[in-house]
Amino acid sequence: MDWGAIFTNAIESGLGIDGVYFALAAIGLNIHFGYAGLLNFGQSAFVAMGAYGLATSVSTWGLPFWVGILIGLGGSVVLAILLGIPTLRLRADYLAIVTIAAAEIIRLMLRSVSLKDTFGGTDGLQQYSGAFFEANPYPDDRQYGVGGVEFSSRDTWVMTVGWSLVALFCVLVWVLMNSPWGRVLKAIREDEDAVRSLGKNVYAYKMQALVLGGVIGATGGFVVALGQGSVTADSFGSETTFFLYTALILGGAARVFGPVVGAILFWSLLSLTDNVLRQAIANGHISDSIMTGTQVGQVRFMLVGLGLVLMLAFRPQGIFGDKKELALDAR
Amino acid sequence: MARRLAGALAALVLALLAIPFLASPAAAEGEDLHGKLRNGDTAVADVRIFATDAGGTQIGETRSDAEGVWAIPLPGPGKYTVTLDAETLPEGVALRNADNASVTREILGGAETPQLFPLGEGRAVAKQDTIEWVQLTAEGLRFGLIIALAAVGLSLIYGTTGLVNFSHGELVTLGAMIAYWFNVEHGLQLIAAGALAVAVCGAAGGAQDALFWGVLRKRKTGLLAMMIISIGLALLVRYIYQYLFGGGNEAFTDYNSQTAVKPAGLPFALAPKDYWSMGIAAAALVLVLLALNMTRLGKATRAVADNPSLAAASGIDVDRVIRLVWAVGAALAGLAGVLLGLAQQVNFAMGFNILLLLFAAVTLGGLGSAAGALLGSLVIGLFIQLSTLWVSPELKNVGALGVLIVILLVRPQGILGRAERIG
Numbered sequence: 001m002d003w004g005a006i007f008t009n010a011i012e013s014g015l016g017i018d019g020v021y022f023a024l025a026a027i028g029l030n031i032h033f034g035y036a037g038l039l040n041f042g043q044s045a046f047v048a049m050g051a052y053g054l055a056t057s058v059s060t061w062g063l064p065f066w067v068g069i070l071i072g073l074g075g076s077v078v079l080a081i082l083l084g085i086p087t088l089r090l091r092a093d094y095l096a097i098v099t100i101a102a103a104e105i106i107r108l109m110l111r112s113v114s115l116k117d118t119f120g121g122t123d124g125l126q127q128y129s130g131a132f133f134e135a136n137p138y139p140d141d142r143q144y145g146v147g148g149v150e151f152s153s154r155d156t157w158v159m160t161v162g163w164s165l166v167a168l169f170c171v172l173v174w175v176l177m178n179s180p181w182g183r184v185l186k187a188i189r190e191d192e193d194a195v196r197s198l199g200k201n202v203y204a205y206k207m208q209a210l211v212l213g214g215v216i217g218a219t220g221g222f223v224v225a226l227g228q229g230s231v232t233a234d235s236f237g238s239e240t241t242f243f244l245y246t247a248l249i250l251g252g253a254a255r256v257f258g259p260v261v262g263a264i265l266f267w268s269l270l271s272l273t274d275n276v277l278r279q280a281i282a283n284g285h286i287s288d289s290i291m292t293g294t295q296v297g298q299v300r301f302m303l304v305g306l307g308l309v310l311m312l313a314f315r316p317q318g319i320f321g322d323k324k325e326l327a328l329d330a331r
Numbered sequence: 332m333a334r335r336l337a338g339a340l341a342a343l344v345l346a347l348l349a350i351p352f353l354a355s356p357a358a359a360e361g362e363d364l365h366g367k368l369r370n371g372d373t374a375v376a377d378v379r380i381f382a383t384d385a386g387g388t389q390i391g392e393t394r395s396d397a398e399g400v401w402a403i404p405l406p407g408p409g410k411y412t413v414t415l416d417a418e419t420l421p422e423g424v425a426l427r428n429a430d431n432a433s434v435t436r437e438i439l440g441g442a443e444t445p446q447l448f449p450l451g452e453g454r455a456v457a458k459q460d461t462i463e464w465v466q467l468t469a470e471g472l473r474f475g476l477i478i479a480l481a482a483v484g485l486s487l488i489y490g491t492t493g494l495v496n497f498s499h500g501e502l503v504t505l506g507a508m509i510a511y512w513f514n515v516e517h518g519l520q521l522i523a524a525g526a527l528a529v530a531v532c533g534a535a536g537g538a539q540d541a542l543f544w545g546v547l548r549k550r551k552t553g554l555l556a557m558m559i560i561s562i563g564l565a566l567l568v569r570y571i572y573q574y575l576f577g578g579g580n581e582a583f584t585d586y587n588s589q590t591a592v593k594p595a596g597l598p599f600a601l602a603p604k605d606y607w608s609m610g611i612a613a614a615a616l617v618l619v620l621l622a623l624n625m626t627r628l629g630k631a632t633r634a635v636a637d638n639p640s641l642a643a644a645s646g647i648d649v650d651r652v653i654r655l656v657w658a659v660g661a662a663l664a665g666l667a668g669v670l671l672g673l674a675q676q677v678n679f680a681m682g683f684n685i686l687l688l689l690f691a692a693v694t695l696g697g698l699g700s701a702a703g704a705l706l707g708s709l710v711i712g713l714f715i716q717l718s719t720l721w722v723s724p725e726l727k728n729v730g731a732l733g734v735l736i737v738i739l740l741v742r743p744q745g746i747l748g749r750a751e752r753i754g
Contacts, residue, residue, distance in 0.1 A: 039555060086740040092555055093495045097690045098739055101732040104687055108729050114722075242562050249559070301570040308563025312556050313547065 001283060006275040008148040014268035017155060017227030020162035021047075022266060024220030026248045026259030027169050031213035033245070034253035035177060036206055037189030039092045042083065042099035043244050045106045046214040048236035049075040050221020052110060052119060055231045058128035060118050065131035069222060076218035079106075080211040088206045100238055111233035124232030132226055133157065155227065162223040166260060169216055174256045176212075185209055186254075246308045252321030261319060270300050363444070364413050364436065365402035367395075370424045370450045373588055374399030379416040380448075385409060394419075408438050415448045424450055462598040467716040469599040475712020476612040477674065478685055480667035482692040482704040483619060484660025490636035490699030491656045494544070495558045498565035499664060499689065500682030504572055506532045506665025507672035507681060511576075514583050521585040525669040529662050536661020540654050565683065572679035580676040608670045615666060616705055619659065623701055632656060636699055688715070688728065691735035697748025706746055710734075 013019065025047050032040040053072025057063040063071070087098045110119045119125065133154060138144060140153035151159065176182045187195045188202055196202050225231050243266070251262025277296045280286045291299065317323040364382060368375040374397065381392040382403045390411070391403040405411060414433040417426060426432055426448060438444055485499045506528045513524035543564075547557055591600035623629035634642040635652045643649045664682075671681060678684075692711045696703025711731050718730040738745065 039558075086736060090739060090743060093558065094694070094739060094743065096495065096558065097694060098736055101687055101691065101735050105729050105732050108726060112723065112725055114726065239566070242566060245559060245562070295574050298570040298574040302567050302574070305563045305566030305568070305570065309560050309567065312560045312563065313550075313552065316556055 001276075001279050001285075004148065006272065006279065009275050010268040010272040011149050012151065013271035014264040014266075015149070015159070016151065016267075017158060017162075017224065018267045019264050020159055020166060021220050021224040021227065022244060022247050022263035023166050023260045024162065024169065024223060025217045026244050026251070026263050027166065027173060028213035028216035028220065029244050029248050030253055030255075030259045031173065031209050031216065033248065034255070034258065035182065035189065036185050036209035036213075037092070038088075038206060038210060039096040040099050040210070040213070041096045041238065041241050042103035043213075043217050044236040044238060044240040045079060045083075045099075045103035046076050046217035047221040047224070047240065048103075048106055048110060048233070049079050049214075050218030051225035051231045051236070052125070052221075052233075053218070054222055054225050055125040055128045056118060058131075059125045060120075065128075068128065072218050072222060073215055076214045076221075077211055080214035081207070084207045084210045088203055088210065100241070103236075103238060103241065107233050107237055110236075119233070122232065122234065124230050126230040129226045129229060158223060158227040162227075165219055165223070169219075170256050170260065177256070181205075181208075242308075243304060246304055246311075249308070249311055249316065249318050252318035254322070255318075255320045258318060258320050265319075270304070273303055274300055363402045363404045364411065364438070364446050365400070365444070366446045366448065368399040368401065368448060368450060370588055375421060375424055375450060377419065377421075379419040380413065381416070382411050382413045384411055405438060410435060410437055412436075413446055420450070426450060461593075461600055464717065464720060465597070466599040467719065468713060469601055471713035471716030472709065473601065473605050473609050473674070473712070474716065475709040476609050476616070477667050477670045478688055478692060478712060479616055479705045479708035480612055480670070481664045481682075481685070482689045482696075482708045483616065483701050484663045485689050486693045486696070486699055486704035487632070487636070487656045487701055488660050489693070490701075491632065491639070491653050492544070492548070493554050494561065495554075495690075497558065497561040497686065498568060499660075500684070500686035501565050501568040501572075502532060502536065502661045502664035503668040503671065503682035503685065504569070504679060505535060505661075505682075506668025507677045508572060508576060508668075508679075509665070510669045510672060511581065511583060511677045514585065515581070518584070521583050521673075524583075525666070528669055529665045532665025532668075533658045533662030536664075537654055537658035539661070540657035544657070545650065545654070569679060569683055576677075576679050578679065580678050582676050583673060586673060604673055608673060612666070612670060615663065619663065620702060620705070628652070628655065688731055691731050693745075694735055695738050695745055697745030700745070700747045703745055703747035 025043060028046065029040065029043045032038040032043070050072040053075040054065075054068040057068035057071045058065060083099060083102055087095045090098065109115060111122050112119075113121055115121075136153060136157040138153040138156050143150035143152060144156040145151055177186070184195060184200055184205055188200075188205055192202055195205075224235075247262040247266035248259050249262070250265055251260065252258035274296055277286070277291065277299060278293060281288070281291060281293060281296070311318065368378055374395075376395055376397050376399060378395045378401075379392065380395065380401050380403065381389055382405070383389050384406075390406060393401050393403050395401040403413065412433055412435045415426065417432050420426075431448065434446060436444060436446065481499060481503050484502075485496060488494060488496055488499070509531050510521065510524045510528035513519040513527055514521050517524075519527070544557070547560065552560070586602075586604040589602040589604055591602050592606075593600045594606075623632060631642070631647045631652050632655070634645070634647055635649050639649050642652075668682065671685070675681070688711055689708075692707035693704050694707070695710060696705065696707030711734070714734060715727045715731050718727050722730065
């Protein structure tokens, strides 16, 4: 067992493209779920809006890179408003069902053969990131990193931009949640009727939270689209949303750094179990009749599910959270 | 309490691991495009398949052998179009989706690439004598009745416990998996295997409540927390299925190659197994609805759904009613899984794939109402099938999910639901 490689892989996975993508999407989700108490099960659709907004604009319509970014952001705002109008007046469990249904509709549209000319069907879209990597300041003749944890110049550039965005949004969330606006939002999460009786427009506050979290989710979409070089609709299914919830709850909802720590840990742990199991199989510690290489992927996701169950049952506040801040109740 | 919960979880995982190891289909050898033509369990021989390169020149042609196996060697990596000549299919066999006769694949260097052509008895056989919308209505009713079985359980569980159970789809899959195990691995006839599967699912449902959800309720876990827990449980169980069963589609041993039959003079044709499925589903649903309305236990169930505290105060054993609802709901879901497996083969994600349709059906009919769930399911089933008259079949679920959103806009309590505050 090559423990050095196992741990460097885990750190690379947590800090790399997957980690930063999940951190951004989970920060957005934290505004919905952690601060506003909105059970948005369609975060994957906001991520898809960012990724496909950029990819479709540049690759299909031939627009400049920055226009693609604006279209991605605009798309996520429009989606948030469209989704918010019917659902924000509903109880939390209804909201969950409607948002997951809407996200599924968007995924089915993006992968459909009828719209293949625009969205590329199940093959997705490629070749939209040229302008972004032309601005890459890191020469691509070497790897970047310390102590065996190394990234290519392209990944380093995406990560630089991505983690800068994470830092920016963390500051933004901290400022907002300590402002009067954030206090009203948290009050809505605790007792909507009490806030309404104080004369606040609950609906407007929820809508603003939905838009803000959605836009941050879309930036996660940009990062994953640029980092992976291609977008496919099936990578934005409802399971992505469930994984985002796992990461968020792992780190601790309603905390500024909760989603960031959660995302890094989530991917590090996934990579760790994956590598340990694969090496154990390769070295004959686990016989083929119990587990083969292809079954490792499934074991990882079993652990995600089990982890989600155990966390919610025993430590719903995650690592950093405050149990009092998570009043999870529907009726 | 924490130890008890952990023990319950372990028991659940062990029970699921007890589903024996099921082999997934082995990969073929050679650098080529290859595949195996099967109609249910019968190999389909002597079907012409040919490949053309990006320029449209034919570079290989073959016919499937007695085992249905075909392979076309390729000159190198590149883009190829492989086409199945539907004219050469035997009578009574058609491509499940006629648009998939021709598939373009990007072949990487040195890659042996499997290509599936899913076959089935297909509507193409009797199509000339059917009227399309009548045929689609019949298929919609069949699908609606099958998902109604699962939706009624989902709705009753919501009604009595308030839990939106995201792992209900996994109970559907459990039914299909257990029937598959008895039927294919142990050679038991499908009717017996299905009956056993329904019994096992009922027991699993009751056990799930006794060992897991009941414990969480006693711990006063919030309903939203339980909902997220059900998502985690669904992930866990679904990937256990895939671990044991593999990622492919497998058919039961019995009732595979049936020719579609037209009932006297009517312009639609379904396989005999479809008529039987519809009959079984309808009978089960009628029984459950009658029991809910006629028996004392049914009345108690409705009382608990209405107001659990008041029901408990008037002497109803609420926990026992909830346990029963879980057992019956899971048994119905298991039956849905068996019938769904018969209609479209067994797959580890088959329950997850219909979960959102179940939610749509339950919401449409009114959360918590059993009759509403049945009505909602029929509407969703019909809507899905009939919408293919206008939109491409791959988008048929989009319409059904769209209906869900529109219903919540205009009549959030659903068709049969009571008007209550839901926002």
